[in-house]
Amino acid sequence: MYGNRIKRGVRCFILDEKNPTQCETYTRTYEELVSKKVSRPIFDYLTSKVPATVDAAIPLIGKAIVITAAVIVLMILFAKLF
Numbered sequence: 001m002y003g004n005r006i007k008r009g010v011r012c013f014i015l016d017e018k019n020p021t022q023c024e025t026y027t028r029t030y031e032e033l034v035s036k037k038v039s040r041p042i043f044d045y046l047t048s049k050v051p052a053t054v055d056a057a058i059p060l061i062g063k064a065i066v067i068t069a070a071v072i073v074l075m076i077l078f079a080k081l082f
Contacts, residue, residue, distance in 0.1 A: 007031060008048075 009029035016022055051057040
């Protein structure tokens with residue numbers, strides 16, 4: 001799959017079993033197959049922000065852990081002050 005939102009698409013392969021060294025490829029996007037209007041705009045927007053691979057998610061996970069730890073430290077500090 002390639003792209004995001006309505007530009008998300010797939011690469012299609014046409015293989016010939018009589019000549020396996022030859023193949024044709026083309027892409028089809030959501031926009032081409034369905035339309036420019038999405039049926040679930042909120043879900044579509046949120047899924048466009050999700051990383052496509054685990055390698056792309058690792059930095060985001062690290063940031064989330066740091067932010068969560070900072071919030072916990074701040075909550076503990078505020079609890080001790082008040």
